[in-house]
Amino acid sequence: MDEVNIESWRTEIRRGLIEMCILALLRRKEMYGYEISKTLRQITNGTLYVEEGTLYPLLRRLENKGYIKGDWRIREGKARKYYELRPKGLVTLEAMIDFWVRVKDAVSRVLEEVDDE
Amino acid sequence: MDEVNIESWRTEIRRGLIEMCILALLRRKEMYGYEISKTLRQITNGTLYVEEGTLYPLLRRLENKGYIKGDWRIREGKARKYYELRPKGLVTLEAMIDFWVRVKDAVSRVLEEVDDE
């Protein structure tokens, strides 16, 4: 009857990761929203995508926290809002990566946990 | 002034992972809520903990979905609700682990992404 459906769970898993990945992309170079969306999808083969209804509010949240800063510019005849990583965003990104590594290891330990006590 | 605070972000990251880890623990043997909470905290050195306000509603959600099944028992003079993993939960867990591996790799790719194009 009802198939296994982990779609909403996948959303949960992506939660937070998107944020860290956006900061990581901006560390490399400034980018605009649409570009971030496409790049993320491409690098991760679709595993980490961001819907626009998620992306734009998220960018504003990151800006309000002082992690990134956006500026409107015209390039290639197109009006785009380019975001750059701020120092506070860099420090935050580094803290996030630290925690991410800890979480990865922690989950590995739980998943590998076998009956060997 | 305001320090970098990624506490709420950490919560985001834990989202979903807790669910997968609980199913993984129950794959090994049946456990009761309080035991799951303590075990998770211990295996992961506190990185993945579950507040009780999170745990018990979560266990009920997992049960409603047919992933696990709980039974009240008296052991060591204590009334405990033991949960066991159901077949549907096992299939789900395996799908989760598959996706988790993909996500881990995807994030690694984004984080390692350097100016080498």
Place this chain on the structure above:
DNA sequence: TCTATATACCTTGTATTGCAAGGTATATTG
């Protein structure tokens, strides 16, 4: 010219969830 598509940004409403903070009840220890 007209249309379709891609680019690029945005908003509203809904559903889901983690957690703080409260609770109950029993068993154990000092």
Place this chain on the structure above:
DNA sequence: CAATATACCTTGCAATACAAGGTATATAGA
């Protein structure tokens, strides 16, 4: 007898992802 640990539970709040809608411009093809 008090404090602590065990073991479960509920309510209300805040945060967020997404669907589904929107606007506006540029480009390519008929």
